[in-house]
Amino acid sequence: MSAGKIDPMEQFLVEPVLGRHIELFGYDVSFTNSALFMVVVFVLLAVFMSGGLKRQLIPGRWQVAAEGAVSFIDNMVKVNIGSGGKKFAPYIFSLFFFILFANLVGVLPLAILPGLHTFAVTSHITVTAVLAFLSFGIVLLVGLWKHGLKFFSLFVPHGTPLWLMWLIPPVELLSFLVRPFSLGLRLFVAMTAGHILLEVFGSFVVQGLNAGGAMGPVVSLLSFVMIVGVSALELLVCAIQAYVFALLTSLYLHDAVHLH
Incomplete structure (x- = not known):
C-alpha cells in the first residue's frame, strides 16, 4: 500500500494472530484473525444464551431476551416449514444468530482504539459458502431420507402439461x-460492500483533513456524515441478511419435507 493511501481491501486479509505462520505436516494450521473472531462470535452467542438457562419464575431482561429469541425462531420454523419442522429449530436458531452476531461484531468501531481491528467473517465467501452448502446438504439429505426417489418430483411442478416436460424439470433443477x-453470495456481497464503503469514506475523511484548504474540511465533514449513515444502514443490513439466510433455509426445508 502506498504511503498516505488507504486500501479498502486490506481489512479482509486473513492473517495469523501470532504474526507468523505455523505449518504441520506441510499444512498451514495458523490461528488466524478469521478463526479468532469466529471464536469471539461463539463465545458471545454462548453468553447470550446462558441468560435463557436460568429458568427463573420471574424472568429478568436477559432471560426475556433469550426466550424471545427462541420464540422468534420457533415461530419462523412453524410458519415456513410447518408440521415436522420443529426438529430443525436448533439448526435455524444457530444459523440465524451466528450470522447476526458475526455481522454485528464485524461493524464494531474497535479500530478507533490503538492496535484493535474487527474482522467480519461473513465478508469472506469461504465462510458464507460453507454455511450455504451445509444448509443445501441438509435439505438434500432430508428430502431423500423422507421421500426417497419421490424427492425428484420436486422438479416437476404440479399441473405441468406433458408438452412442457422437456423444459420445466431442467429449469426447476437448475x-x-x-x-x-x-x-x-447474497450474504458475502452485502457485508463486503458495506465494509468497503465505510473504509472508502473513512479514507476521504483522513485525506480531506490532510489536504487542507477550504474544501478539505468540507469533504471530511460530508464523508463523516456518510459514514454515520452507512453505519446505520449496515446495522439494518446485518439483521436483514441473517433473517433472509435463515428464512430461505426454512423455505428450502419446507420443500424437502412437504415437496409440492
Whole structure:
C-alpha cells in the first residue's frame, strides 16, 4: 500500500494472530484473525444464551431476551416449514444468530482504539459458502431420507402439461442447484460492500483533513456524515441478511419435507 493511501481491501486479509505462520505436516494450521473472531462470535452467542438457562419464575431482561429469541425462531420454523419442522429449530436458531452476531461484531468501531481491528467473517465467501452448502446438504439429505426417489418430483411442478416436460424439470433443477450459490453470495456481497464503503469514506475523511484548504474540511465533514449513515444502514443490513439466510433455509426445508 502506498504511503498516505488507504486500501479498502486490506481489512479482509486473513492473517495469523501470532504474526507468523505455523505449518504441520506441510499444512498451514495458523490461528488466524478469521478463526479468532469466529471464536469471539461463539463465545458471545454462548453468553447470550446462558441468560435463557436460568429458568427463573420471574424472568429478568436477559432471560426475556433469550426466550424471545427462541420464540422468534420457533415461530419462523412453524410458519415456513410447518408440521415436522420443529426438529430443525436448533439448526435455524444457530444459523440465524451466528450470522447476526458475526455481522454485528464485524461493524464494531474497535479500530478507533490503538492496535484493535474487527474482522467480519461473513465478508469472506469461504465462510458464507460453507454455511450455504451445509444448509443445501441438509435439505438434500432430508428430502431423500423422507421421500426417497419421490424427492425428484420436486422438479416437476404440479399441473405441468406433458408438452412442457422437456423444459420445466431442467429449469426447476437448475433453479434448485443455484440455491446454495445465491445464499452464500447474497450474504458475502452485502457485508463486503458495506465494509468497503465505510473504509472508502473513512479514507476521504483522513485525506480531506490532510489536504487542507477550504474544501478539505468540507469533504471530511460530508464523508463523516456518510459514514454515520452507512453505519446505520449496515446495522439494518446485518439483521436483514441473517433473517433472509435463515428464512430461505426454512423455505428450502419446507420443500424437502412437504415437496409440492
